[in-house]
Amino acid sequence: MGERVVPEPDRRRRRPTKQGTVLSAEAIVATALRLIGQHGSEALTVRRLGAALGSDPSSIYRYFRNTDDLLLAIADELISRAQQGWRATGDWQADLREIGRRIHHAYQRHPRTAILAAYRTTGRAHEIRAVEVILGVLRRGGFPDAEAVRIYHAFVDQALAFAALDAAASALPSAARQADEDVWHRTYARLPAESHPHIAATAPLLVAEMRVSGYPAALELLLEAAAARLERPRGTAG
Amino acid sequence: MGERVVPEPDRRRRRPTKQGTVLSAEAIVATALRLIGQHGSEALTVRRLGAALGSDPSSIYRYFRNTDDLLLAIADELISRAQQGWRATGDWQADLREIGRRIHHAYQRHPRTAILAAYRTTGRAHEIRAVEVILGVLRRGGFPDAEAVRIYHAFVDQALAFAALDAAASALPSAARQADEDVWHRTYARLPAESHPHIAATAPLLVAEMRVSGYPAALELLLEAAAARLERPRGTAG
DNA sequence: CACCTTATGACAACGCCATTGACGTGTGAA
DNA sequence: TTCACACGTCAATGGCGTTGTCATAAGGTG
Numbered sequence: 001m002g003e004r005v006v007p008e009p010d011r012r013r014r015r016p017t018k019q020g021t022v023l024s025a026e027a028i029v030a031t032a033l034r035l036i037g038q039h040g041s042e043a044l045t046v047r048r049l050g051a052a053l054g055s056d057p058s059s060i061y062r063y064f065r066n067t068d069d070l071l072l073a074i075a076d077e078l079i080s081r082a083q084q085g086w087r088a089t090g091d092w093q094a095d096l097r098e099i100g101r102r103i104h105h106a107y108q109r110h111p112r113t114a115i116l117a118a119y120r121t122t123g124r125a126h127e128i129r130a131v132e133v134i135l136g137v138l139r140r141g142g143f144p145d146a147e148a149v150r151i152y153h154a155f156v157d158q159a160l161a162f163a164a165l166d167a168a169a170s171a172l173p174s175a176a177r178q179a180d181e182d183v184w185h186r187t188y189a190r191l192p193a194e195s196h197p198h199i200a201a202t203a204p205l206l207v208a209e210m211r212v213s214g215y216p217a218a219l220e221l222l223l224e225a226a227a228a229r230l231e232r233p234r235g236t237a238g
Numbered sequence: 239m240g241e242r243v244v245p246e247p248d249r250r251r252r253r254p255t256k257q258g259t260v261l262s263a264e265a266i267v268a269t270a271l272r273l274i275g276q277h278g279s280e281a282l283t284v285r286r287l288g289a290a291l292g293s294d295p296s297s298i299y300r301y302f303r304n305t306d307d308l309l310l311a312i313a314d315e316l317i318s319r320a321q322q323g324w325r326a327t328g329d330w331q332a333d334l335r336e337i338g339r340r341i342h343h344a345y346q347r348h349p350r351t352a353i354l355a356a357y358r359t360t361g362r363a364h365e366i367r368a369v370e371v372i373l374g375v376l377r378r379g380g381f382p383d384a385e386a387v388r389i390y391h392a393f394v395d396q397a398l399a400f401a402a403l404d405a406a407a408s409a410l411p412s413a414a415r416q417a418d419e420d421v422w423h424r425t426y427a428r429l430p431a432e433s434h435p436h437i438a439a440t441a442p443l444l445v446a447e448m449r450v451s452g453y454p455a456a457l458e459l460l461l462e463a464a465a466a467r468l469e470r471p472r473g474t475a476g
Numbered sequence: 477c478a479c480c481t482t483a484t485g486a487c488a489a490c491g492c493c494a495t496t497g498a499c500g501t502g503t504g505a506a
Numbered sequence: 507t508t509c510a511c512a513c514g515t516c517a518a519t520g521g522c523g524t525t526g527t528c529a530t531a532a533g534g535t536g
Contacts, residue, residue, distance in 0.1 A: 004525090006483070006484090011483090012483080012532080012533065012534085013482085013483055013484065013531085013532050013533065014484090014532075015483075015484045015485060015530090015531060015532065016485090016531095017484095017485060017486085018485075018486075023484090023485085045521085045522065045523080046522085046523065046524085047521085047522080047523090055485070055486085056485060056486045056487075057523090057524095058485080058486070058487080058524075058525080059484075059485050059486075061523095061524070061525080062483085062484060062485075066523080066524075067523065067524090068411070068413075068414045118403065118406075119403050119404075119406040119407045119410075120407075120418060121418040121419075121421045121422070121448075122421070123421035123424070123425035123426065128425070128426070128429065128434070128437070131426070131437060132434045132435075132436050132437050135436035135437060135440060136435075136436045139436055139439070139440075145439065145440050145443055146443055148440065149440050149443040149444055149447045150447060150455050151455075151459070152444075152447075153447050153448060153452040153455055154452050154455040154456035154459055156452075157400065157403060157451075157452030157453075157456065158396065158399070158400070158452065158456050160403060161396070161399035161400045161402065161403035162395065162396075162399045164399065164402060164403055164406070165356065165357050165395060165398060165399035165402055165403075166357075168356075168357040168402070169357045169358075172357075180358060180359040181359075183359045183361035184359075186361075187361035187366070188361065188366070188369070191366070196366070196370045197370075197374075198370050198373035198374045198377055199366070199369060199370050199373060201377070201383065202373060202377075202383050202386065202387050205383055205384055205387040206387055209387045209388060209390075209391050210359075210391060213395075214391040214392050214394075214395030214396070215395075217388050217389075217391055217392040218392040218395065218396050218460065220463075221389070221392055221459065221460050221463035221464065222456065222459045222460065222463065224463040224466060224467075225458075225459035225460070225462040225463035225466070226459065228462060228463070228466055229462075242496090242513095244512070244513090249512090250503080250504065250505085250512080251502085251503050251504065251511090251512055251513065252503075252513090253501090253502060253503065253512075253513045253514065254502090254514090255513095255514065255515090256514075256515080261513085261514085283492085283493065283494080284493085284494065284495085285492090285493080285494090293514070293515090294514060294515050294516075295494090295495095296494095296495075296496080296514080296515070296516085297513075297514055297515075299494095299495070299496080300512080300513060300514075304494080304495075305494070305495095
């Protein structure tokens with residue numbers, strides 16, 4: 001079977017669909033994001049995407065080798081959006097904090113897409129740029145290479161992991177989401193001190209704390225630990 | 239359509255399949271776990287499960303309302319297994335490290351259930367026990383309540399978030415998973431220093447580091463930061 | 477402008493998935 | 507022993523991603 005996808009730089013023709021749409025990879029990705037935003041991640045099927053585009057679903061295979069290829073393009077678009085407007089301040093902690101916040105935030109804006117995309121490694125332009133930027137922040141901040149890479153890894157995966165976790169929770173049907181949120185004061189806050197002394201002692205704090213994402217707290221802990229390592233280098237044994 | 243599933247306490251009959259197997263919910267769950275363990279998460283389809291059980295796949299619907307019901311039963315079994323054998327040592331760092339490792343590890347064994355369960359708050363017995371244990375470790379470790387709750391939140395969400403992230407990555411079809419893993423040496427390691435000086439300078443370190451989960455590194459950072467807070471309390475302003 | 481090549485969209489089909497309606501009969505209670 | 511019906515089975519439904527192939531419109535060339 002011949003290759004269906006013509007590499008983008010070689011593309012010469014534009015042919016409208018029966019419904020008048022002129023397709024492009026960008027249009028497909030934007031439509032996919034809209035479809036997910038409106039109907040959830042399960043709505044992303046080639047048939048529904050085709051309908052939303054005004055084309056036969058198989059045309060999508062002229063632009064993307066398979067649905068996985070499409071998903072990677074969607075993930076890259078999200079990474080692009082997270083980076084728009086960011087400028088380095090030179091303060092590595094402030095920079096990482098802002099980058100982490102943006103990554104997390106971008107995915108919360110598209111929770112259904114986050115569920116599909118956060119765990120992918122695309123090797124595409126926007127991701128490459130993000131990797132270069134974060135490593136740059138760490139290396140200019142004074143971290144030796146091995147430490148910079150290790151912290152980069154923990155930092156970026158944590159951001160993505162929390163992004164997906166929080167996105168998945170917020171993407172729940174509202175009844176299930178409400179039930180999960182209510183568990184802390186309906187169940188945990190009512191546990192007796194005899195059987196659960198630690199929960200009972202901290203219940204009001206738990207109810208307040210678990211209302212929000214754990215990411216800001218986790219990010220601060222990571223930044224504090226990184227700063228401590230910078231002050232007291234661990235040598236080459238790490 | 240009448241309800242297919244007879245509640246377990248009401249179950250009276252056992253009828254062998256054509257191949258001689260006598261089914262039960264427990265047998266189905268155990269077989270499903272074995273199937274996943276042997277062939278990966280993609281192998282868990284009702285057809286394959288039926289074949290492994292020596293029954294028609296639709297029989298499974300006599301025991302579970304749908305595949306989601308089955309997955310939650312598998313998750314329940316998994317949570318039970320993950321808690322077996324854990325004992326507090328009294329060293330809060332070692333205990334948290336082990337708990338985090340167990341949470342993460344349990345979910346990697348069954349990535350599909352991880353994807354479904356990691357972001358849920360169930361308020362069920364096993365979860366309650368885990369909350370009590372972790373808070374106990376922190377409070378006995380000397381953390382004041384507000385700090386204990388904050389660190390608990392960051393710790394448990396970090397573990398669950400990474401569990402889900404890594405599980406989702408490993409649940410990818412093998413071609414996609416391999417492609418993601420190859421990105422670091424196929425794409426990143428080949429970027430020129432002129433355009434990507436930081437990636438180029440750290441490429442061999444990146445290739446090695448990104449081969450494994452970021453969770454152990456993130457967990458160590460969290461534990462280091464928590465220890466530092468214990469040594470230098472931050473007062474009540476946190 | 478005419479001609480020609482072929483990229484592009486469309487259509488039909490394949491093989492797989494989870495699930496359901498309905499049937500046959502073996503299990504267990506009376 | 508009789509009888510009801512739970513249990514396993516079979517065939518079908520509706521959906522999925524993807525591919526082979528056809529028709530033709532787009533664009534390049536002379």
